Amino acid sequence: MTIDKTTIRDAATIIIVRDRHTRPSVLMGQRGEGAVFMPKKFVFPGGAVDPNDSTVPFSAPLTPVCEKRLMEASSASPHTLAAAAIRELWEETGHIIGQTGDWPDAPQGWRGFAKAGYLPDASALTYFFRAVTPQGRPRRFDARFFVADAERLATDPDDFSRAEDELEHLQWVPLENARQYDLPFITEVVLAELERTISNDGPPEDIPFFKNDDEAHAVARLGRELD
Template sequence: MPDDAPRPDPRADNPGGADAEPSRRRGRRAARPRHAAALILWRDTPAGPEMLMGRRHAKSRFMPNVLVFPGGAVDGADHYAKPLTPLPEATRIALERKATPSLAHALAVAAVRELFEETGLALGERRGAGFAPDLGGIEYLCRAVTPASSPIRFNARFLVAPGERLKGDIAGSGELDDLGWYTRDAAHAGHLAPITALVMEEFIAWRCTAPDRLPGRPLALFRGLEVKTVER
């Protein structure tokens, strides 16, 4: 992912529509949501699927002291990263429902990049001084937009991939604590934000769905106070 790649104007790549419309709160415009992506890595166990999660610091400005999935905001260079394998067609189409092709690619790359930066685990391989992300096993789960009342907002896509595709060992950068594999019960015991709990339930339902019933399924959108609607 070259550091000298041109960085597009993030406002020019925002398909937010109603999700990004400004509103008034105490005389100020609501913050514009930044495009972001999180990756739910799972592995199956007799007790059910385990998910890779870590705890945000208590002093974090956004969602402090809660367990989250690795992820973060899109960088300009993510638009230009060349993948080791391309996104599956169904995942690309799902992302492009509310994103340009360039942004859809960048969202998937951002999820893989943030995974590596936060956990040391690689979904891809190093190529010289760069890193080629492996996008071939990534599937789309849902989207969530931070409420307009929040001073920090994200238009976040949640993607999923099997943990068996990971390379390396967990070696956190310090951005997330308590990195590890959590069952649903263990994650709830470790304190979840309401939106993370809802996305986790969406993942559990997705994992329990027969593969032949996944294509064409309604895509969930969480916005406002974690209200679930269907992506239009």
């Protein structure tokens, strides 16, 4: 399938936070030097939605607040976006957010996850941030950022042996040191928002949305009236 490079594709990114209330760290990796999109940058696991993501069963659904907020100003289904975030985490780090269960008919992209004996668990995800890639980039994505606690991983957080090779140097980066890495601008913005809200329990007050659809790079706040 040929992808139109001018099309804005729906995408999902996941921020796994470890030791949130003591010395928080986040799971990051470095994109390869030959990557078309953001080469050599340190990023969170994430990527474009796959058509099969809409078909996967959840062991537990998104919270109602997150589901409602994901529907605002969006044609992509909340289910698909949450599934994409969990799949990208699995593919790029080898980590599983899921509960044990049989899944004999898993579609392509999910068969390794199912073979490990799990069904994805969307209840672990909190919708946190949204951003569209600026104009002029070789790829453009409408990315929804989710946060999940490392305690919700079904896998050993220090074991990356099942990761694919999309991200190198996978590691837990102390939040206080994360800006010392070579980061995309939007990742710096997301980290600042995470630092501001990390001690809060429950969903954020609202969702920052970097639209990047004109020269003003307008920022909206989603979800305030949906709680």
